[in-house]
Amino acid sequence: MVTEAMIEKIPKVELHDHLDGGVRPETILELAKEYSIDLPAGEPDQLAAWFHRGADRKNLVLYLEGFSVTLSVMQTQEGLERIAYEAMEDRRRDNVMYLEIRFAPILHLHKGLNLEQVVESVLRGLERGRKDFGMDYGLILCAMRNQEAGVSLEIAELAVAFRDRNVVGFDIAGDEFGHPPKRHIDAFQYIRNRNFNITIHAGEAFGIESIWQALQICGAHRIGHATRLVEDMVVQGTRIEKMSSLSHFIRDKRIPMEMCLSSNIQTGAAKSLEEHPFQLYFRNHFRVLLCTDNRLMSNTTLTKEMSLAVQYFGLTLRDLEKLTINSMKSAFVHYDERIRIIYDVLKPRFARLREETNPMD
Numbered sequence: 001m002v003t004e005a006m007i008e009k010i011p012k013v014e015l016h017d018h019l020d021g022g023v024r025p026e027t028i029l030e031l032a033k034e035y036s037i038d039l040p041a042g043e044p045d046q047l048a049a050w051f052h053r054g055a056d057r058k059n060l061v062l063y064l065e066g067f068s069v070t071l072s073v074m075q076t077q078e079g080l081e082r083i084a085y086e087a088m089e090d091r092r093r094d095n096v097m098y099l100e101i102r103f104a105p106i107l108h109l110h111k112g113l114n115l116e117q118v119v120e121s122v123l124r125g126l127e128r129g130r131k132d133f134g135m136d137y138g139l140i141l142c143a144m145r146n147q148e149a150g151v152s153l154e155i156a157e158l159a160v161a162f163r164d165r166n167v168v169g170f171d172i173a174g175d176e177f178g179h180p181p182k183r184h185i186d187a188f189q190y191i192r193n194r195n196f197n198i199t200i201h202a203g204e205a206f207g208i209e210s211i212w213q214a215l216q217i218c219g220a221h222r223i224g225h226a227t228r229l230v231e232d233m234v235v236q237g238t239r240i241e242k243m244s245s246l247s248h249f250i251r252d253k254r255i256p257m258e259m260c261l262s263s264n265i266q267t268g269a270a271k272s273l274e275e276h277p278f279q280l281y282f283r284n285h286f287r288v289l290l291c292t293d294n295r296l297m298s299n300t301t302l303t304k305e306m307s308l309a310v311q312y313f314g315l316t317l318r319d320l321e322k323l324t325i326n327s328m329k330s331a332f333v334h335y336d337e338r339i340r341i342i343y344d345v346l347k348p349r350f351a352r353l354r355e356e357t358n359p360m361d
């Protein structure tokens with residue numbers, strides 16, 4: 001049996017984590033005071049509880065409401081740098097050894113910063129974190145689904161412009177309903193022409209059509225969530241009786257699916273953990289990854305997400321190692337870096353952990 005204490009020690013890889021969804025409540029309170037911003041609660045615990053309640057309403061649009069509060073304190077260079085630095089510190093406490101963190105620069109211009117200043121501030125915080133906490137990172141820039149196509153192209157250009165400074169990819173996030181990713185085709189085409197990386201939120205609030213578009217129209221290399229791919233399958237228990245060409249394509253091409261258990265239950269993308277398709281995908285050899293999505297809103301850590309997977313789906317330490325290595329293989333950082341982290345960081349730590357927990361293994 002894998003205990004929570006063991007899971008805490010696991011060296012982790014996180015690929016789907018929103019900067020503005022994982023701010024410390026204490027930091028929000030401090031910065032809000034400094035900027036004279038009113039908050040829905042005055043104590044860290046109450047504020048955290050307010051975010052959790054707001055997120056857990058079985059609807060993606062309602063889930064996204066809390067972000068207006070975190071975003072309100074992320075409009076200055078100091079605020080952004082501090083929050084990025086603290087993000088590294090918090091993930092390192094969870095034993096994250098490689099972090100891909102994402103955010104939408106366009107949502108941080110309310111106090112006069114320009115896009116470059118926003119990205120530079122976040123990178124400064126992440127870079128300080130790398131030095132202080134000895135972990136690696138990549139930054140993903142998000143465009144928003146509900147914004148004009150011209151804006152997403154600008155963000156795509158921004159991502160490519162920072163590719164030599166640890167920006168590793170481009171994403172499109174926000175409300176899926178009524179905002180198909182193909183509207184932003186110019187942005188994706190730009191990224192593809194520049195040989196860069198794409199992940200797309202798809203199959204969370206909307207079904208398989210959205211996943212198909214993300215892959216075949218927009219050229220995504222990874223899918224955020226893909227929870228509703230199950231609608232494309234005929235399932236018997238944990239066995240897939242039949243699946244369409246889209247599911248075959250995803251499995252054949254080893255397309256990584258960044259799955260976020262807690263978040264999926266809170267947004268209603270899955271009804272319950274018992275019914276969550278993670279187990280189905282994992283047992284049938286899809287390349288699934290475990291991620292947090294929004295540590296504050298979803299009240300989670302990677303340790304908690306792994307614990308849920310152990311509790312509900314019976315994952316073993318070997319399974320968690322496989323998931324972690326799969327995450328690192330799926331990262332957007334260059335191949336030589338991925339190999340270095342797998343062989344120099346992850347595998348030795350897992351070997352030590354196995355020895356500690358079961359010397360006969």
Ligand SMILES: [Zn+2]
Nearest residue numbers: 018201224293
């Ligand atoms: Zn997300």
